[in-house]
Amino acid sequence: MPKKNExxxxxxxxxxxxxxxxxxxxTNLFLADxxxxxxxxxxxxxxxxxxxxxxxxxxxxxxxxxxxxxGGVTAMGNVKKLGRIGLKxxxxxxxxxxxxxxxxxxxxxxxxxxxxxxxxSKSAAFTAKEAPPLGDVIINMVPSNPVQAMAxxxxxxxxxxxxxxxxxxxLAGERGKHVLNFFNDLDSVIMKMVDIVMxxxxxxxxxxxxxxxxxxxxxxxxxxx
Numbered sequence: 001m002p003k004k005n006e007x008x009x010x011x012x013x014x015x016x017x018x019x020x021x022x023x024x025x026x027t028n029l030f031l032a033d034x035x036x037x038x039x040x041x042x043x044x045x046x047x048x049x050x051x052x053x054x055x056x057x058x059x060x061x062x063x064x065x066x067x068x069x070x071g072g073v074t075a076m077g078n079v080k081k082l083g084r085i086g087l088k089x090x091x092x093x094x095x096x097x098x099x100x101x102x103x104x105x106x107x108x109x110x111x112x113x114x115x116x117x118x119x120x121s122k123s124a125a126f127t128a129k130e131a132p133p134l135g136d137v138i139i140n141m142v143p144s145n146p147v148q149a150m151a152x153x154x155x156x157x158x159x160x161x162x163x164x165x166x167x168x169x170x171l172a173g174e175r176g177k178h179v180l181n182f183f184n185d186l187d188s189v190i191m192k193m194v195d196i197v198m199x200x201x202x203x204x205x206x207x208x209x210x211x212x213x214x215x216x217x218x219x220x221x222x223x224x225x
Contacts, residue, residue: 016202024213046211053204056197062150066162067187073166074180
């Protein structure tokens with residue numbers, strides 16, 4: 001629990017964003033042609049710190065989701081109850097996704113992000129992928145290799161495997177409690193790892209913002225003004 005006068009993580013991240021914004025714009029305005037700064041600071045130090053932070057966030061996703069889901073399923077202790085909660089979660093997921101899409105489309109119309117920016121038509125050209133058949137989507141939900149699914153970050157497959165694993169622990173009765181205790185302890189360890197990564201978030205955000213604006217300058221936010 002943070003002390004009364006201790007600065008919160010959100011505040012630290014906002015300060016990191018602001019500092020990165022200022023440093024990036026100043027670098028773009030006054031040091032854009034300085035080879036040493038571009039090579040060792042922008043494409044060196046800032047790139048390394050920012051990339052490490054992003055990689056650290058990605059590193060935590062699969063373990064956190066898997067362990068949390070297994071613990072959550074086993075904590076219910078009733079497979080029928082899980083089915084009811086799963087249905088409610090599905091409805092909530094669809095509802096929140098619909099709301100998110102609506103908000104995103106509304107903001108896109110109102111704010112018009114990217115308006116005024118000039119993009120290379122050759123680099124911007126892309127071909128949309130055809131949506132896979134519904135049957136293939138359902139089939140791909142079940143991982144043929146759970147370890148490979150985790151390594152490749154196939155989150156839907158990881159979620160399905162975690163749910164099945166949690167149900168199996170519940171159905172195993174007394175024998176499953178030993179595995180459950182392990183996952184409860186593992187969950188505590190994973191959460192501590194998340195705390196460590198998030199404690200470094202202000203520095204990581206600072207590096208990402210600074211490098212972005214060092215390359216793009218204030219033109220990056222002019223269309224939003």
